Amino acid sequence: MTGQTDKPPAPIVTRFAPSPTGNLHIGGARTALFAWAFARKHGGQLILRIEDTDLARSTPESTKGILRDLKWLGLDWDQGPNPEADDPYDLESQKGDHGPYFQSQRHEQGIYDKLIQKLLDLGLAYEDEDAVRFRMDKDIAFNDVVYGPIEVKAADLEDFIIRKGDKGGRLPTFHFAVTVDDALMEVTHVIRGQEHLTNTSKHAALCDALGFNRPQWVHLPSIMNADGSKMSKRDKVKAARKAAQRIALDYDGSIERAVLALWGAWQSASAIHLDMYGEPNPIEHEETEFISAYQRFLIDKEDNAISLADLDILATVLPVIKPPEIEVDDFRHYGYLPNITLSYIALLGWNPGDDIERFDLNFLIDNFDLTRIGKKNSQFDRTKLAKFNAEALAEMTSERFIELLSKHFIEFHREFINKLGEIGFQTFATAYQARSQTLNTPAELGRFFVCADDEIEYNAKAVKKNLAKNEGEGLNVLQQFRGELDACVDWTADTLHSLIESFVEKHQLKNMGSVAQPLRVALTGNAVSPEIGPTLELLGKEAVLKRIDRCVETCG
């Protein structure tokens, strides 16, 4: 009996190894997702390792941000920093037997220096001023699971730095640290972005020199912008700056005057808020804070990415700024659901092989397969994501939708909750569920629910079509129906709906729209709102009558 041949298969170990130089990018999220799905599919392990060997750019805040973003997405890991720990750097709290999981800490433990010395002793590396270089003098061939066999000739290779000099704190470079850590942590599958494909020859050579087994390399095609350019956080700055410059140009190109005008707008908006709610605007800014945020993003330095906090400050008075979603946190901000975002990005470069596109994470785990990863870069299609998101929002129970929406609004659109109250907010949520692409949609479309009654601006086209046409037919209906509303004692959606129905019948009007449309213009300034019943109920009798009177006065 030779049971020996039936060795248990080697456990799969994957890792996600971001460098903490900013928030988690949507491309990074997909890399993490694939590493996660592959490990889960095979009952293996996922390691989270923080590659903070760039002293100048790495920050603890970025590490925390990445942990937060992964948590929001719902991705977990078996080894690495503990997301629940107050200080993720704390050695005691890190999970796993192959720690520490921060490269800066591994460096402090001498892990890299010991192996660099070994290479030096073997004559495979040499000192170059205060740095150390590795000799690349042989042809290198390796296999990539996605891209197949790759060969690089020695002539095209150069000796490269494996340990930085004093300037870089004598830390190992990325190439050295990844190779060593992947081997020491017993990683079997290195899943990462395609930008590392060419450099993999360095890692293969290093593995050989150090006597490590080479892992399986799995390089993923890149995710690009809709115009085919590389998707990067700079896009956000570009969009914001463009909008800001457009505004500045409206003020004779004088930035100082644009800033003053914006600040004025901000202050009057705050005053209105105080007037409406009897309490100060929950988002408060100092004048200096506001101006410096504005100036920071006008500075023409693309690497200097604007912070989300700065954007928030500006976005409160610059509704025109809607930067493209690039980072995971942006998607949260704009109200996309984490699981939908994940299943959508899974489709960028991977598919289950049949026509199934709507699937959940369990389906992904069951069906994920490295051989079905494509080679072509793909462009990120926000419209398609939005559609998937809208479907998910529409399908869920209204209880669930209310729960998610109120969570989102407490964080980002507090004023709606303050104004509508708990019960009103539920009605509001239900009214918008089927109309929402994201959790932000109700805030965008339902602005009129929270603005002051005398703040409604009447859209000329809507007025013409629904009020003025046929010698003021709509206006007449509006005035007549106002009497019915004034007399209404049971101010609920159902009653109000019936009220319109019987009014239509009594006056032999064409349909509900004959009343609902003039009402919409009076209440919202436009011809669009949720169903008229709930809209009336939410606004309340007093506001409805006030708005009708003002509309008749203004448009009559």
Added chain:
RNA sequence: GCCCCCAUCGUCUAGUGGCCCAGGACGCCAGGUUCUCAUCCUGGAAACAGGGGUUCGACUCCCCUUGGGGGUACCA
């Protein structure tokens, strides 16, 4: 410049020599349902980058061109 990689509807993709006058999804267009918007239903337009080979037969294999991406850092 040099090196590596990639190439099917606008976009994400299915397709591994005959099942393909190329299928699905998002978007788009037209019509229908509807109090507006959205949803929903029905239908439609829309692609194998170009040129050479190989083969009885190429979207599928090979070569070239073109286009795109990446690398060429004491960034990762």
